Amino acid sequence: MRRVGPCRPNRNNPMHRPATFALLLLLATGPTAGSAQAQFGPQGPPAVGVIKAERRPVTESVEFVGRIEAVNRVEIRARVTGFLQERLFQxxxxVTAGEVLFRIEKPPFEASLEQARANVASAQATLENARVSLARARELQQTGAGTRVALDNAQAQERTANAGLLAAQAQARTAEINLGYTDIIAPIDGKIGRATYTPGNVVSPTLTEPLATIVSQDPMRVAFTVSARAGVELRNRYESRGGVNAVRIRIRLTDGRVYGQSGQIDFIDTQIDRNTDSLLIRALMPNPRRDGVQAGAGDRELIDGQFVTVSVEGVEPVQAIVLPRAAVLQDQGGNYVLVVAAENQAQRRSVRLGQTLNDQVVIENGLEGGETVISEGLQRVRPGQPVNPGPAGQPPRPPAGAAAPGRQG
Incomplete structure (x- = not known):
């Protein structure tokens, strides 16, 4: 007799597979069809953050690279040849104008002056003798005892003696001037640099290096060049507002600090450099002593020859559209933004950019103001595509007709 055991499941039958059976049971008792569509159905238009393109006051500025220059710069040189005796400055x-800086040995020049004065005295004596001889010759000629030739000779001698006196006086004046040149004085107010020669050296006007250099300190001048195109743009922008009086100059130092004083343009070159196609502009900048710093090296902020960043700013702010830099896109056609047009469709607008203000940029052309500009979610949008706009910086709204997250029917 055949013995019957327990029934074993047929693994070839799908209904006998535990995992498959559990899945079918879940589908049969799961969420409703409407809820499934909410979870797995279409998402709708992409959510984007938008801002209004509104005009606000903006200070226009354009930056260039410039260099600080002293208004006055003088190389101190000897005007006579002699031994350098003293240096009278640190x-x-x-230093101030008229202050004695160097002193050249004086005795040789004093002796030359005394000799020149002696020559003047000798020439005066010769002239007086010639005048006496001329007077005698005239008397003799009037009485008939003298000849006309003797009178003419006496007159010539008197003129020669007078010329000799003038020459001697000129030599004395030259000797006096040379003696004065032994005191080398400062011709301008300013800061004096290192001394090239020390006392004991022979100095002369033919030396290739100056004894020292003085540069004026306040005000300073900042010189910078602009391209011919930038120069025309600046002229067109500010010409109707007052020209150079409508702008002010600010500078940023090498450590990134903005200098506390502003300047004014005082010179625009009359010709464009043919090699660089650029125009030279200079502005005067105040350079007072720094508060709490003793007079000496480093007591003023601006130094002759210093590189700075020059900012040409408008005196009066202008109304301009400013957008976040992230809202501006770029392709082969140039810069553009996406605006929300009718029926919430994204529309491309080509724009021309102006100056950059931190993470903001000025829109010079392409927007009129009042447009709704997409600033967030741009990577999900194409021109002509419907979008789901919401205020930038806030969580996106769900598309119309979609169920809220986590909600089941």
Missing amino acids: EGQE
Whole structure:
């Protein structure tokens, strides 16, 4: 007799597979069809953040690279040849006009002056003798005892003696001037640099290097060049507002600090450099002493020869459209933004950019103001595509007709 055991499941039958059976049971008792569509159905238009393109006051500025220059710069040189006897200043200090800086050995020049004065006295004596002889010759000629030739000779001698006196006086004046040149004085106010020669050296006007250099300190001048195109743009922008009086100059130092004083343009070159196609502009900048710093090296902020970043700013702010830099896209056609047009469709608008203000950029052309500009979610949008706009910086709204997250029917 055949013995019957327990029934074993047929693994070839799908209904006998535990995992498959559980899945079918879940589908049969799961969420409703409407809820499934909410979870797995279409998402709708992409959510984007938008801002209004509104005009607000903006200070226009354009930056260039410039260099600080002293208004006055003088190389101190000897005007006579002699031994350098004294140096009467400290290197790096500020000096005033007329202050004695160097002194050349005086005795040789004093002796030359005394000799020249002696020559003047001798020439005066010769002239007086010639005048006496001329008077005698005239008397003799009037009485008939003298000849006309003797009178003419006496007149010539008198003129020669007078010329000799003038020459001697000129030599004395030259000797006096040379003696004065032994005191080398400062011709301007300013800061004096290092001394090239020390006492004991022979100095002369033919030396290739100056004894020292003085540069004026306040005000300073900042010189910078602009391209011919940028120069025309600046002229067109500010010509109707007052020209150079409508702008002010600010500078940023090498450590990134903005200098606390503003300047004014005082010179625009009359010709464009043919090699660089650029125009030279200079502006005057105040350079007062720094508060709480003793007079000497480093007591003023601006130094002759210093590189700075020059900012040409408008005096009066202008109304301009400013957008976040992230809202501006770029392709082969140039810069553009996406605006929300009718029926919430994204529309391309080509724009021309102006200056950049931190993470903001000025829109010079392409927008009129009042447009709704997409600033967030741009990577999900194409021109002509419907979008789901919401205020930038806030969580996106769900598309119309979609169920809220986590909600089941």
